[in-house]
Amino acid sequence: MRESVPGVNFSKTTPTPLVEPYVGVLSPECCKMIGLDLGKVKTEEEKKMLAKLLSGSELFEGSKTSAQCYCGH
Numbered sequence: 001m002r003e004s005v006p007g008v009n010f011s012k013t014t015p016t017p018l019v020e021p022y023v024g025v026l027s028p029e030c031c032k033m034i035g036l037d038l039g040k041v042k043t044e045e046e047k048k049m050l051a052k053l054l055s056g057s058e059l060f061e062g063s064k065t066s067a068q069c070y071c072g073h
Contacts, residue, residue: 010066015056023051 031038041050052058059065 010068013067017057018055021051021055021057
């Protein structure tokens with residue numbers, strides 16, 4: 001069931017963590033735009049943390065999370 005959010009474009013919320021997030025594909029150009037140096041992500045543990053951060057399963061320090069209203073296409 002959809003919830004109506006009259007008069008707003010987003011709601012503050014907390015993401016639902018994924019069980020085992022993984023990175024399927026990364027764009028080097030996009031990583032560069034956000035300042036992500038993939039050369040520093042070397043160990044398996046660092047790769048797992050990257051997947052958690054990019055999926056919202058773990059949050060970057062100072063994150064303010066929200067869900068946007070979907071208006072169709």
